[in-house]
Amino acid sequence: LAPLELTLVVAATARDMGIGANGGLPWTGLRKEMAYFARVTKRGDNNAVIMGRKTWDSIPPKFRPLRGRLNVVISRSFASGLPKDPAGGPDASPVEASSLEAALEYLRQKKTAMTSESGSGRVFVIGGAQIYAAALGLAETRRVLLTRVVSDFSCDTFFPLALGTTTEKTADVPKWVQRSRAEHAAWIGEELPEGTQTENGTEYEYQMWERV
Template identity: 45%
Template sequence: SSSYRPMTVIVAATMKNGIGLNGGLPWRLPGEMKYFARVTTGENLDSEECNAVVMGRKTWDGIPEKFRPLRNRQNLIVSRNPDGFDLSPSVPKLSVSKHSSVTHALASLPERYTRPTPQSNGKDTSRSSRVFLIGGSQIYAQCLEEAKSKEPLVDRILLTRVLEPAFDECDVFLSDFAQQQTKKISGGREGKAWTQSEHRELVDWVGWDVPEGVVEEKGVKYRYEMWVRL
């Protein structure tokens, strides 16, 4: 529905796509959280630029107060009733805004951002001003559904796959994007909309050396993945 710059979903999900429990995350993984913070904050941005994080109201509520708004990022909060809730009074208003939909949030962002130049050989060396969709389940579902259309809101997913334990008690879930079949391929059949990138491509995109393979933290095993739309 747009010509907005596509967003990158960032999410940590179990094998059954569980992402949350009781309004918060089902686990406490400081190293994984550092990855989230480093990727969404970005590096080598122009001094007047920062990345944006788009989130639903419940996700905002789930972020510990001392970390809100997420620092060094533009925080955009989506709610059907933006006037119906208050940001806590201590919140520096400069870096936070409320919006009635994801598309309204995107429309509020400045147009300007550095595209890969011919000199950079098609490689985006700037990594400037990216927009991340950080949840939760309602907003993920809405925007991944949208990704089936011609001009998707989301064209990349940074998925931390939590392998074990199973965290079966999760009460909110990520829609099963990997099952989406949307692309017409030869013979009129449909191909998968999402494909997993090589680890190298994840490293190139974030710009620093992401651990490859299974990471273990506090007895939890997980893996950093990147998925892109075909």
């Protein structure tokens, strides 16, 4: 079967890796940051985005499925076994998987079925905390594209790994290294703005971490 690697994409507060509040994002108005997320997850062909059912629910209906990417939603309420292809083309409805493992098995078979050229799609795990936690437990997870939100927000949902936070360090963190801006830009295939970005009064910075 085709090899498959996972890249997690997340925006989290620098202080405590906060990612969510009341079922939504803790911040508003990070327009350029959301555009970055869209470009990076769309670049190339046949990319997939995997998300938990609550993250799917948090996306306004008119924006979902996320366009130009195969959307895979994970819920225990979906039938177990291999997910089925969505009816009505790639942008019509999400693929429903009963576990992250089932989602990966489905994508592996799909990639194997494609030609080597079109089968080069990237697989992104886009949240939330429960699905990130499941992904961090898998050897396929190689990389985290982290938008480190320097401004602080009150959160009730947290990324389960402390990458470069100013507080707690976990035993797992030494297995993760932050890549340079040049390496990050090369991987995503676009130039990156230097240093801290400010949008709508919120400060943030684009980072890439890899498991070593």
